Amino acid sequence: MSLDALYQEIILEHNRKPRNFREMPDANRKVEGHNPLCGDQVTLWLRVDGDRVVDVSFQGLGCAISKASASMMTAAVKGKTVAEAKALADEILAMLIGKLDVEKERQALGSLAALSGVSKFPQRVKCASMAWHALETALDESNPEGAAPEPAR
Amino acid sequence: MSLDALYQEIILEHNRKPRNFREMPDANRKVEGHNPLCGDQVTLWLRVDGDRVVDVSFQGLGCAISKASASMMTAAVKGKTVAEAKALADEILAMLIGKLDVEKERQALGSLAALSGVSKFPQRVKCASMAWHALETALDESNPEGAAPEPAR
Amino acid sequence: MTTLKAVAQAQAALASRRADFPLLVKFPELHYLDSAATAQKPAAVLDAMREYYETDYANPHRGAYDLSARSTERYERARKRVAKFLGVRDADTLIFTRGTTESLNLVATAWGRAKVKSGDEIVVTGMEHHANFVPWQQLAIAQGADLRICELTEDGRIDLDRLRALVTPKTRVVAFSHVSNALGTINPVRDIAAVARKVGALVVCDGAQAAPHLALDLDALGVDFYAFSGHKMLGPMGIGVLVGRREILEFMPPYQMGGDMIEFVYDETSTWNVLPHKFEAGTPNVAGAVGLAAACDYLDAIGMAAVRAHEQMLLELAHKMLGEIPGVRIYGPAAVADKSGVVSFTLEGVHPHDLATILDEDGVCVRAGHHCAQPLMRRLKVPATARASVYVYTTAEDVEALGRGVERARGMFG
Amino acid sequence: MTTLKAVAQAQAALASRRADFPLLVKFPELHYLDSAATAQKPAAVLDAMREYYETDYANPHRGAYDLSARSTERYERARKRVAKFLGVRDADTLIFTRGTTESLNLVATAWGRAKVKSGDEIVVTGMEHHANFVPWQQLAIAQGADLRICELTEDGRIDLDRLRALVTPKTRVVAFSHVSNALGTINPVRDIAAVARKVGALVVCDGAQAAPHLALDLDALGVDFYAFSGHKMLGPMGIGVLVGRREILEFMPPYQMGGDMIEFVYDETSTWNVLPHKFEAGTPNVAGAVGLAAACDYLDAIGMAAVRAHEQMLLELAHKMLGEIPGVRIYGPAAVADKSGVVSFTLEGVHPHDLATILDEDGVCVRAGHHCAQPLMRRLKVPATARASVYVYTTAEDVEALGRGVERARGMFG
Ligand SMILES: Cc1ncc(COP(=O)(O)O)c(C=O)c1O
Ligand SMILES: Cc1ncc(COP(=O)(O)O)c(C=O)c1O
């Protein structure tokens, strides 16, 4: 499997300059994700207003794949409705394990398609999925983990 | 290895009619021997008078080899001095693991030579040695096990 | 005609099957009748392990490279294969261990130390192998619990009436064997499990003698834990299985601690990995798992129904031949249909060890002794029995050689 | 001249040695640098196991027939062979286990639960593998004892001054590794043992990374327990060793219970078999022991001094190559003479897992992660490192490929 498919330029670029890489003091959702295979962790903050994700940010130590995936995720999700964000997470998680027809969806995926190379590296799938799993948890209203530990403010 | 060397007629005969197969109420030594490989056990009684073994008897459940060996042992040891009995036990235990020149000692061994076939059946050595180990314990004055639990009477 | 043809076909299949077992090919005059102690190995099992070592060998789970990923994949594929063989849908509840003994110790220690308290009761049966007896006995001693032993019927079955009387609301565990290694008795697992379940007791089943011989549908069996060894079912040494109910495994503390079974290790405390890893500390025996999976392939290719039919035919023959010899006494159920794999017997006037030695001269391998079931021997009031046991490669000729040998021993000692 | 000739001879020997390893022959473009996780197998080891399965296979200890006696003999011969390799004169104090993890859990459980009481202290070091850390941590929690962690020097050694300060008359155990799997540090076993012995503490040494690489004279090492795994020293998976001091093993309660380890099993209590059987419950992994003995033969034929010299040469090369790459940081002792087998490093700006993935494309297999040593990683203040590790079959070309790959990664991420 070609390394270039995994470390596409856009991935390396997001790794170098991750978007929304900051704490969010006024978040109303905060979730910790972690990758048991390596011990790396990500913290995800969301501000959800009504049915819309108005802000997303993250921090954490991890590999290029995990950092780029989290960064691209924040950029893609910001401004989406909760339902849209959930649907996107489903789609990307399917893509990461090779269960999505990337060619057919390339238009819709946009730059997120760059993450599809991960599906050929089973040991690295968890790296890319970590942030998206954290997003799912954060968006799940029934999940107490989703609530920010300190109320916003 | 030939079975006939193991189950010599004299062994089968001792198995059928073991000598000194009885309890001994007036014993002054009593020892339990056992074979951990099979769980079989032998009880050995001795009456030692001064430096002489004046009576020996045994009981127990065991295979033909163990029974014949015990029976032949009691017959051989009765009337011997403690020192003679100890020397004999040493000799027989060496013979059972093939560490004795049986041909050279055949005269001295007498019918006990029949036990030498056991040395070719490693799984059965413990059967034949059980009674002799018990004898050693019974003759070892320093060993508290040697003393009969109920004083002679 | 059709039956005759079927018999002829079965015989041809058996002849070609024996060719799969290198040791049996190397020693054609050997009558190996100790399969309950351990089974001989088909070349397919040995080949599978070698192929793994030569093609995909690395430490699984840990590497960040392809070879290690392949090793992981071999390991998890083996787990799924064995789970399928057993009728276990949730493969992550299948834990690879070293064997039945480790599997049962795992339960008695990790579950037992956490859940059994002073005054509780633990029920085992009078026919258990030491591996399913001593861990419970020692647990009872350590926790101040009461070990209760369910007595057997005259013909060596678990007495269900006595079991019902023995199991009380204080009973925390009922541990029993699916098939007795010393008698061959097939126990009514579902009935026993129902008795235990009624009082909320844990149901632990020792399947060491069942998994190799009977078609299993573990998910439907109603037990909480099921244990067996690979080496008794054509697999390699050093690998075994414990299947547990997920809810119980998830609550239980781990057994051994080390690599792979942790999530985070802090200086003062640690957290545990998910199933099955939580119970698989250290580098796993991937080669063993691969070999066991190959054994499952081999058995499924024969078909467990055919395995059973073949063994039933051999047991019928053994009961018949031995039954005709004066002085022979067979232990356990009289009806072969109630048994699996084993004929346990004594010959009057001949100690079982002498019998085994005499049989060995004719190449007939049987085990003599207490069969790691001293509590049962006391109940049978014999110090030992001789045991002949059969498997997929056993022939009628093997059983006939046994019969001839027992006759010969009778002659020698007569 | 003579040195050049010696080098040429060593190279020729290495080339022919690689031909002994079927996996390396099958994948000539592979640069396997993860031997600290597990070692590849020479054909001789695989052959020995197969030959045992095909010639002498039966359940040992139990059968009353010749095949079983042969199997027993193979097992006990393997025990003696491994004991000789280690410099252990009393072979019955060598217990076969599943691996290092089981060996250490055995000690922490069987010895620990009996001897460690509330208020006692247990000392481990900051560089331990989870297998020699978590069992002691959990023992401390269970018994109400105090786990004390000896901190390390800047260059990744056990700080003997701190150790002396940490060990008190309340210390019951000092557990440490002979060689660190994450740093390669060779620890001064005798000095550490002396500190422990002074206060009467049990000395437990994890030899998982030492037994494969260093000539051992265990009887002279001054430790009470020594543990290692077969699979890291060319042996098969599923077999390991625990060597213990006889007086301690004899007093200790057993660990697992079942067949072979008992003497008598009564309804209410049991008595135990003699050493080594008391600690080997259940059907032993004879094939694994036979394979491990064959591995000892293989290593002794090379000579452990030659093994060490070869590895030192490779470590020198690795330190030199990696040291020249900007942004590379090597952890552990700077002098190769103080290390064995392992180079642990990071490349600035590149996560070790990315590095490993990039190296893998060139067939360079290294491990990335916490190396089952999270407490150490916290102390090093890195989440992970990359680790390259060498063994008898590793070539200079393997190490050069590593250097090239790290350069390439630097370019990609630069
Ligand atoms: C130092 C050390 N201790 C213990 C272990 C655990 O060995 P195993 O996984 O073979 O039980 C390892 C290897 O993983 C090790 O390197
Ligand atoms: C019924 C039963 N339980 C447990 C065991 C123990 O199995 P192992 O020795 O493979 O751990 C055996 C076989 O020896 C057995 O027959």
Ligand code: FES
């Ligand atoms: S390696 Fe840890 S998240 Fe990728």
Ligand code: FES
């Ligand atoms: S078989 Fe038990 S003493 Fe011979």
